[in-house]
Amino acid sequence: xxxVQQSPESLIVPEGARTSLNCTxxxxxxxxxxxxxxxxxxxxxxxxxxxxxxEKEEGRFTIHLNKASLHFSxxxxxxxxxxxxLYLCADDTNAYKVIFGKGTHLHVLP
Amino acid sequence: EAAVTQSPRNKVAxxxxxxxxxxxxxxxHNNMYWYRQDTGHGLRLIHYSYGAGSTEKGDIPDGYKASRxxxxxFSLILELATPSQTSVYFxxxxxxxxxxxxxxxxxxxxxxVL
Numbered sequence: 001x002x003x004v005q006q007s008p009e010s011l012i013v014p015e016g017a018r019t020s021l022n023c024t025x026x027x028x029x030x031x032x033x034x035x036x037x038x039x040x041x042x043x044x045x046x047x048x049x050x051x052x053x054x055e056k057e058e059g060r061f062t063i064h065l066n067k068a069s070l071h072f073s074x075x076x077x078x079x080x081x082x083x084x085x086l087y088l089c090a091d092d093t094n095a096y097k098v099i100f101g102k103g104t105h106l107h108v109l110p
Numbered sequence: 111e112a113a114v115t116q117s118p119r120n121k122v123a124x125x126x127x128x129x130x131x132x133x134x135x136x137x138x139h140n141n142m143y144w145y146r147q148d149t150g151h152g153l154r155l156i157h158y159s160y161g162a163g164s165t166e167k168g169d170i171p172d173g174y175k176a177s178r179x180x181x182x183x184f185s186l187i188l189e190l191a192t193p194s195q196t197s198v199y200f201x202x203x204x205x206x207x208x209x210x211x212x213x214x215x216x217x218x219x220x221x222x223v224l
Contacts, residue, residue: 032210043200043215044153051210088153092210097143097168102152 002027004091006101014109019076021104023089026070030093033065035074038086038103047087048074079108113137116201116216123223129188131219133201141204142184143213144168144176146197153200159184191223 005024013019025033032051038044050056050063050072060079065072076083084107091099114135123129135142140161145153155168157176165176173195175187184203188195198218205213 034210034212036213043217045215046212049210049212090213092205092213096166097155097158098205098213100153102150 002030002091002094002099004089004099004101006087006089006104008104009102010105010107012107012109013079015079015081017079017108019079019083019106019108021074021076021087021089021106022071023073023101024071025091025099027091027093028067028070030091031067032092033063033072034090034092034098035063036088036090036100038088040085044086044088076106079106081108081110084108114201114203114214114216116199116219119217119219121219121221123188123191123221125192125223127191127223129191129195129221129223131186131188131199131201131221133184133186133216134182135184135201135203135214136182137203137214138181139203139214140181142178143202143205144174144184144186145200145202146170146195147200147218148197156186156199191221193223195221196223197221 034049035047036044037047050065060077062075086103088103089101143158144156159178177185201216
């Protein structure tokens with residue numbers, strides 16, 4: 001069965017740090033990947049997507065995808081307290097549903 | 111931007127009672143989903159739908175029913191609520207179908223079953 005594993009479960013970093021969040025997926029045929037961000041008490045909201053091997057940058061956020069190693073990651077440059085949230089990675093290749101990881105709780109200390 | 115609304119936002123129910131959670135989306139998405147979110151479990155899929163009149167079981171359907179009477183509306187029904195169903199429930203639309211489309215979430219319903 002397809003699944004997505006996230007690490008670490010929780011992360012505490014100082015303001016200004018570079019933060020890395022990781023996901024591994026189980027299906028080598030997977031090709032569509034998303035990161036969602038969920039602030040406390042709010043709904044998850046899509047942050048970024050990547051559909052081909054390599055890197056994609058949007059502002060302070062960068063996604064890496066390596067299909068051969070079944071791994072994709074989110075990197076945050078110059079982390080801000082407002083980045084504190086639950087980050088969910090997702091594999092949206094399945095024909096019926098989105099496969100979500102359990103999430104990484106990020107805390108950025110001012 | 112896609113709009114998904116849920117009602118009620120908060121609900122307290124008694125064990126054995128019937129609970130209906132409602133979801134409405136205004137973006138003409140075919141796919142709609144119901145998830146529950148609990149600490150340590152992430153988002154777990156309960157039921158989903160491909161369009162009006164269709165409902166499909168997700169990963170944890172036991173104790174839940176779903177109804178999709180129209181393109182816009184998708185309901186989650188707990189016929190006999192139990193304390194183990196205390197959770198935050200999210201409705202979502204879009205995504206799925208293996209095409210990599212974004213999924214849009216409603217604001218959530220916090221359900222407490224006493």
